Ligand SMILES: [Fe+2]
């Protein structure tokens with residue numbers, strides 16, 4: 257049997273497995289028959305694996321303590337009174353993820369079944385051709401690689417999520433800096449964000465979509481990073497030229513976000529929150545029926561915050577007048593249903609009267 261196996265191995269030496277990540281680990285072969293132990297070891301070495309052999313559990317333990325082992329092949333009956341099943345028990349208790357392949361004689365099939373029930377990965381029935389060993393080891397390596405791959409993917413996803421979160425945090429900080437460019441808009445983004453969340457909930461959005469519009473509200477004016485402070489903080493009406501500069505901010509914000517693929521779903525809110533139902537908005541003068549829904553959410557929240565907060569050129573609008581003012585936009589510059597859902601949602605909400613309106 258051994259000679260047959262060796263002949264088979266020589267014939268296949270040219271097709272060694274392509275594996276790298278486990279290359280510094282070894283396979284432990286435990287068998288008190290030196291002929292089987294050496295043959296199996298030699299065959300696996302030819303296939304490119306590091307192998308160490310043990311005749312009993314004492315030697316096996318020494319290898320396990322001193323070497324990096326990724327797989328154990330063990331005979332069931334061993335010299336010295338201890339068996340491969342004892343080794344299986346020990347490894348299950350100490351290294352439950354270690355794959356173990358039992359090598360059994362025909363007369364030990366009941367023990368092999370018992371070993372599988374206890375968690376052995378596989379068993380080989382003696383006498384076995386080397387192809388059977390090769391296939392069993394290959395299955396283990398494939399399994400370990402699959403585990404390694406999924407662990408790696410999990411790690412990458414966790415890392416990517418952390419990166420996305422820190423990028424998002426950076427943009428929120430940037431939006432805070434933008435709002436702080438004017439003493440009158442210091443809390444504008446934060447308030448618009450809360451109003452967007454309120455409207456999203458009132459519109460029946462699920463939590464993910466609600467948080468999306470809240471973040472869109474937080475970042476909607478990020479393009480004002482390119483607007484001169486003197487214009488943002490001007491204590492009086494803007495000139496036509498100054499207003500034209502202000503109107504650049506949605507496109508600037510969109511350009512800023514565009515390279516960040518993970519935030520692409522925010523772009524419609526940043527770019528289109530000044531579009532209008534009558535098609536006379538900016539920056540794209542988009543027909544009203546083409547304006548993305550989330551942009552309407554931000555527009556309503558933005559409009560409300562702007563009229564109820566203090567501005568350089570006017571005091572905050574009283575609540576009743578603000579309601580009338582927003583209703584005046586309904587059906588002309590903002591779809592009526594967004595206006596009405598918003599107005600129905602704000603009574604009782606603390607955000608309905610921002611501190612600047614007091
Ligand atoms: Fe804006």
Ligand SMILES: [Fe+2]
Nearest residue numbers: 444476477558
């Ligand atoms: Fe705004």
